[in-house]
Structures are given as C-alpha cells and as structure tokens.
Amino acid sequence: MASMEMTALAASPSDELEQASTEPTVAGTVNDALDIDGFGGKRKRDEEAEEKGGEEESARDAGDRVPYWKTSLCSFYRRKSGREGCSHGDSCRYAHGEAELRPRPDKTWDPTSERAKKILRDGNDGNEDSLAPEVQGMAVDLTSLDKCLIGLPRKWSSDNLKSFLDGQGILCKTAKKKKGMSVGFVTFDNTEQLKRAIEVLNENATSGQKQIKVADANRRSYQTKVEKQIPPNQNKGQVVNGELCTNYAMPSYSFEADDSVGKDTTIGEGFASVTKTARDVVTPSADIPYSDQLEQKMKTLTQTLKKLVSTGEATRNARKACPPSVSLPEWIMKSREAGGLPCKLEGILESPLTNGYRNKCEFSVGYSLHGKPTVGFMVGSFREGITAIEEPINCPNVSRISYEFALAFQEFLQSSALPVWNRIENKGFWRQFTVNSFFSSCKPFNDSQQLSNNSFAVDVIGKYFTDMKQPLGVYMSIKICLFKLMQVCSTDVDEEVMKNDFQRMVQTLVLGAAACSPPLPLTVIVVQDYQGISNAAPADCPLIPLMIPKVEPIPSDDKHAIEARIHDYISNLCFSISPTAFFQVNTLAAERLYSLAGDWADLNRDTLLFDICCGTGTIGLTLAHRVGMVVGIEMNASAVSDAQRNAMINGITNCRFVCSKAEDIMGALLKEYLDVPEHNGSISGISCKVKSVKDEILSCTGNGNIKNSEFSTIPADVDDITFKTGVEGSVEEKIKDDSVASEGPDEDLNDSSEGNCSTDHSDVTRNDQVCKTMNLHICTSKDKDGADIPQFKNVVAIVDPPRVGLHPVVIKSLRTHPRIRRLVYISCNPESLVANAIELCTPTAGEPEKAKGNRGWRKMSSAGLARHRTKSMPKSEPFRPVRVMAVDMFPHTPHCEMVMLLER
Ligand SMILES: C[S@@+](CC[C@H](N)C(=O)[O-])C[C@H]1O[C@@H](n2cnc3c(N)ncnc32)[C@H](O)[C@@H]1O
Secondary structure (H helix, E strand, O other), rough: OOOOOOOOOOOOOOOOOEEEEEEEEOOOHHHHHHHHOOOOHHEEEEEEHHHHOOOOOOOOHHHHEEEEOOOOOOOEEEEOOOOOEEEHHHOOOOOOHHHHHOOOOOOOOOOOOOOHHHHHHHOOOOOOOOOOOOOOOOOOOOHHHHHEOOOOOOOOHEEEEEHHHOOOOEEEEEEEOOOOOOOEEEEEHHHHHHHHHHHHHHHHHHOOOOOOOOOEEEOOOOOHHHHHOOEEEOOOOOOOOEEEEEOOOOHHHHHHHOOOOOOOOOOOHHHOOOOOOHHHHHHHHHHHHHHHHHHHHHHHHHHHHHHOOOOOOOOOOOHHHOOOOOOHHHHHHOOOOOOOOEEEEEEEOOOOOOOOOOOOEEEEEOOOOOEEEEEEEOOOOHHHOOOEEEOOOOOOOHHHHHHHHHHHHHHOOOOOOOOEEEEOEOOOOOOEEEEEEEEEEEEOHHHOOHHHHHHHHHHHHHHHHHOOOOOHHHHHHHOEEEEEEEEEEEOOOOHHHHHHHHHHHHHHHHHHHOOOOOOOOOOOEEEEEEOOOOHHHHHOOOEEEEOOOOOOOOOOOHHHHHHHOEEEEEEEEEEOOOOOOEEEEEHHHHHHHHHHHHHOOOOOOOOEEEEEEOOOOHHHHHHHOOOOOOEEEOOOOHHHHHHHHHHHOOOOEEEEEEEOOHHHHHHHHHHHHHHHOOEEEEEEOOOEEEEEHHHHHHHHHHEEOOOOHHHEOOEOOOOOOOOOOHHHHHHHHHHHHHHHHOOHHHHHHHOOOEOOOOOOOOHHHHHHHOOOOOEEEEEEEEEEOOOEEEEEEEEEEEEEEOOOOHHHHHHHHHHHHOEEEEEEEEEEHHHHHHHHHHHHHOOOOOOOOOOOOOOHHHHOHHHHHHHHHOOOOOOOOOEEEEEEEEEEEOOOOOOEEEEEEEEO
C-alpha cells in the first residue's frame, strides 16, 4: 500500500530567537528537505537583511559566503576568505563568539545527492527516524510550485498537482493537502512512479535556480511495523477460548500494576526499546518523587518568568519593548536583585491529590502496537508517524474508576461489529472515550449528610482515591457521578448495526460497573457523532444520550441520567456542567487555585469582579460572596448556560454572565459599568437605595426571558449580610439551614430551560430564603435611557484564558481603562502569560506608533508579537507584576497553572 505521512508542517509560532538557536530537525525528515521547519522564513529574512547590510558585496563575494546560524538576533556569516559580517554592520551589539556558531543545515532537496540516492535506493536514508521501507509517497511544497512551474496555475492545490502529474503519464494514487499546511502529499503505486514524478517536476521548473521542493514522505507508523512483524492471525473471525480473534495475534495482557506492566514482553528487544508506554507519554515525570517534580516545575517557571525582564540577550522582552524615551519601570530595574525575576515567585501549591486526580479522562480509541483495538493513549504523535494506542496502565493521573471503565469498554471493542478509528486512513467508528468521575469535596452540610452515613462514598473514596492527603471527613461525597462521552464517526455506518452496538456497549459498561467492588455508579452515557478528521470536535457537535438500564445495586441518580450533565462541587458550591463545557480536571487543586486568585484579588463587598473567560462560572461563583457583583464573560454558549444554572442552583444572585468573545464585548462592558462622569472626586448622578433581591428575582421570573443569553441579577453591596465563608458556610449553606434540610443542592434544581429564569416556585422559594437576608444597598448611576447602573469603588479582573492567552483587544481594553487597578492572571501556559504581561506592564511613550503591517508575524514568537504590539499601545498607565505563584494541577506531567498578580 502506498504510504504517506501527514507531517505537521506548519511552523509553530515559537520564539523567533529560539528558532534561530534551535537545532535543525533530524536530517532526512520531510521538514528538512522542504525547509519548512521554521528556519526557512528566518533564513530568507536574514539573507535579505544581509543583502541590504552595511557591506558592499561583489557577486564573487556572495558566492564565497558560507552562511552560519547564530544564537543571537543577527545573522552572522563567514566567507571562505575568512571575512565575517552580519546584517547589523559595525553597530552590531551581539557578540559573535565561536561557540555560538554552527553551520546552517543544507536543506535543499537535491535528487542527485548521495542522501537522495540512498533514499530512492533503500527506502530511507539510514536515519533511525525513517523506519518505513517504502518510498511511495512524496511531500511537495506547494508554494514552491507556485514559484517554479511554467505556464501552470498560480495557486497550486494537491488536486491540480495530481492532474498535472497524471497529464505527464504518472499515475498518482492519492493527492492530499492538510488544512492550514502548504504541503501536499502524493502517493504512488511504486517507487518508479515517484522517481518519475520528481524528475517531471524538476524538468518543468522555470530555471535551474528555482527548485521545486520535494521530499520523501514515509509513514513511520507502528501499523506498518506491526504488519511486518506480527503474523496475521490464522484464526481471525473465530472465537478461541471465548475471545473473538481479530486481525493480529493478541498478546496476553495484564491490568495489574507490576514491574513488567507497560513494558512489551511479546516483542523483540530492539522493537521494545523504541516503544514508549502510555505512562511514559502521558505522565513523563511519574518516576520522579513528587517533591522533585515540584522543584522541577519551579525551575522551569523561573526560566520562563525571567524572559520578561532578564538581562539575558535573547529574553529581555519587557526591556526591549520599553521605549527609549521612557525610563525603565522599577520592577524591571529591581529584577536584577530578584535574580532576573519580574516579581517574587512565591512557590508552588501542591495538588491535594497526586494520583488519580483527573476528574475527566479522555481516552483515545484505536489500534495498539499489536493491532488490538485499544482504549488508552497515543504513545507518540502523528508527526512522528506514531499512531498506536496503548492502555493506560500505571498512568498515575488516571483515576481507578476511569481505568476500570476504559478496560470494560476495551473489552467490548474486541467483539464490536464496528471498527475502531484508524488514524492513518481517517476511517473507523469508535474514536474516543471520555470518563468523568466526580466526588464532592464539600464538608458535610449537616449531620444527616455526614460521610460516616454515606458508606458507599467512603468505600469508593477509600478504594479508588487511596492517596487522599486530607482526612476523609473533609470529602463528603453524596454523589459520585460517572459520565461517559463516546465519540464515534457514523459515516457510512448502517444504523441498525450502530444501534445494536450501542445497546451492547451500554450493557457491557453497566454490567462492568455493577461487577466492580464496590459497584460503580454509571449515571450518563452520551454519544458524540463527529465526522471530522481532527481530534477535537466542535462544541456544537450533536450529542445523543443513551438509555442506561438499571442494574441493582448500582447507586445511580436518575436526574443526572436524564439530564446528561456532570455535577461536581467546588468550595461548597455545586456545579452542573454540560459535556462540552470546560471544567478544571483536578477539582481539589482548582479549589486551591480559585481561593488563591480570590485572596490576591483583594475583594470586598464594594468590588466589581470581571471573570474573563469564565467557563461554567466557577471562579466568579466561588468568589461571589466576597464581592458586590460578578460579570462573567465566556464564548462557549453551553458554558454560559451552565454558569447561569450554577448561579441558580447555588442561590447566587449577584452574577451576570455574558455569552460573547471577550474581545468583542470587553470594551462595551467596561463602558457600561465604569464610564461614569466624575465630578469633584465623587461619582455624579449616583443614588443609593435599598432593594431586595427577591423583587429582582420575581420580576425576572414574571418576565420569563433573559435578554442576550445573560443571567442578570442585581449587583449588590452586601455589607449587611453575614455570610459564613469557605468551609464554614456559604449562601448554599444558608439555604440549607433555612429550608431545604437534607437535600443536596442540585436536588432542588428544576428544569429551568437555559437562558430563562425558572418559573418554578421552589426556585423562587430557595432564592427567597436568601433574599430574606439580603437587603441590598445599591449605588447606581443612570445610563442614557435612565436605567440604573450599579457603581463600585473597587474594580478587579480575574482572567483565565485558554493556552494562547488573552486576545490583544482584551489586553488593550484592560490596560487602557484606568479604573481597573488590579488584575489576577491565571494561566496554564506560562509562555503566553509572559507575552501578555509584556503588553500589560511595559510603559508606553507619548504617541503610540501606528500599527505597521505585521510582515513576518507568523514567524514571530508570542513575546516578539507582544513587543511589537506594545509599540502601538495607547498611552496608559502600565501594570506591574507584584507576585506570582504556581499551582500544581497536573502532577506527574511537566505542566502546572500559574497565577500572577498585576497592579497599578
Ligand atoms: C482555561 S478555561 C477557564 C474556564 C474557567 N475560568 C474555569 O476555571 O473553569 C478558558 C475558557 O475560556 C473560554 N474562551 C476561550 N476563548 C475565549 C474568548 N475569546 N472569549 C471568551 N471566552 C473564551 C473557553 O471556552 C474556556 O471556557
């Protein structure tokens, strides 16, 4: 079969400086030959710069030049004659030390080169990385075709490449281009055809100087290797020893944790040595003691933070961004004393649970190294040509519950009539299996809910969460909710077959759950039908809940089963989450994270808190009792509905959640709440009155609809309310004490349709219970239509953006609004935090520079881009980094969350 590799070729926006200093990719890979590993653009720019540089060059000189990469900002070169230079000429500030120089790799594909000949002869270039035997696929840089081929369309696609080659008498099997990549992949029946294709392409180039870039595209997959190494199972399709035989002979496997588990014992030594286990890939730090892991994370974070200010040549981003006419801010000046850090790094908060901490385990479904349909993790990346899935054996981040269910599902797959997903062919049915398992971390509300009365919870926690660091009593778990999301691709699948398989699958899981000791509750099974190629399905991908038959004695919660929702508890609040909404995967560590953010935000009842990228409202809602009002902004509509619902469930009435991209709404919200004309130091046009939340809720209830998918309750100065905080009590506790008695908070949730206030009286009554104690002093001003706008003295933003960080428009809005004095930045990606901090904290000069065209921005690092954007930031008071702390949400992995406090 023809082979091809969809190597991820798009250059990542990694640091431009790092690109210059990064070693080239292993010789012989597609990237090398195509010059598409991120060096190409930089080299081109450097070459242009050199050409324009201070030194006059003769043609002979240019030919004489031996280019070198250098780990600095300039491109240094050395001529054969020994003359050296760089694009900066005499004014160059960078040291051109010998040690920093290394030859620039030769990236041009030359079919007559020794390497090319070897590839064409042997199928690979002897490089360990190119394992596949065939060379029947080629990768073509389509942009090079644009430039080179005569009399052919300007814009090349893989399709017209195919017709071009077909027209030349070369039969291509397939021609594909992956979205977002400028490389097309073509496969052929044999090497002869491939060789011919390369010749034809080169023959048709406009001149010898321009080269069409072509490379071998080998599929270095386990599947290829397996096909070679493991003999087909003679018994395929037959049942032997009670097991259905599939394509390959099955190795015996054990799910018990012992030393040999995860190491392949059925295959040859050499092969095993290149095999990673799921544990190696998913939890690479698992073999390191936890205290050392924390230390390692601190070291990495320190290095990243230093990039903000360090005097190191390649990393002093904020210094570089600072306009020459403005003196450096104190925090930069003092950074030298702080060891190059922008502010104090206060340490790292441990995860309360280090093993089995993930409340959500997303398992891939596919073929194992041995060709067995497997539920687990991919032990490499597509880029490396590895698509094998291995079982999550000994992965300490996976909870025992998720593990048991993954096994049960895997067992079902062995007899399923439908195939598992094949990542190379992009075909198959079963794709992904997600297990959500939650237990609450609430303190008992009252005696009737004491953990001791909840033997099921005690059993489950005792068995499945054995490394709990806190006493069991802290974890009241009335409900352990188990939720499964099955991702399938129903393309070309017979509906009857599919239905049958679903039925059998549900049965298997239910029985598996019941057979566990103690039996596990299976509350929801939902199928997501996703027909796209990429791994991540869009949030609006259809979901089909499956009926779960009752098998006694499974403690199951009917309401959850019908609702197809997940429930978890953070800081004594119940969160109801829809399957596609974001929820932190480590609930107990999230609690610490939110509490830290709240403490640093310095909240009081006169605070307006913007919860930016609020997801299901977790941060805003857990802090709502400490502020006057929360305004949450979130782009995922399901998450916003969840946030609204969560406010209702928990009787929280001072939150408003807006469904929008933050960049589209931030400016308008700041205007709405903060742009009140000031007069003699006091805010004019403001009146204070006492209003009861009940009035507001009743008016909302009467009205029925909430405008613009917002849950809007009145802002409040709640000074006169005595809330018990933290574990001692909450609004919910108040409700409990007053009315609901022993029921869990979500028991009271009525089927209020999303986007609407509930018209159910029990909700009103619940809220009423809170309202009785909440007579609110509201300071308001009037908007242009005469409507009341609440006013607060203290305005704080907590931002928790996705990995890419905040949108520049949001940064600009926050930075240029003088009333936002404090900003708590939560980040799961320290690199983007540093980039955003450059824009938020660098002083600006008088007139902002007009934004120039971002030529070459694709090649820029996030920090480089941030420096670039800072120049056009309107004049505004910069923030300063005050303190930073890490929170370990992901033990056994290199990742962690980071919280930075910015003030001005
Ligand atoms: C890291 S999560 C944090 C969610 C929440 N703060 C929590 O702790 O559960 C980031 C959230 O930002 C949302 N998001 C991503 N881009 C956004 C944008 N441009 N505007 C608003 N929300 C966005 C995502 O949907 C996601 O819910």
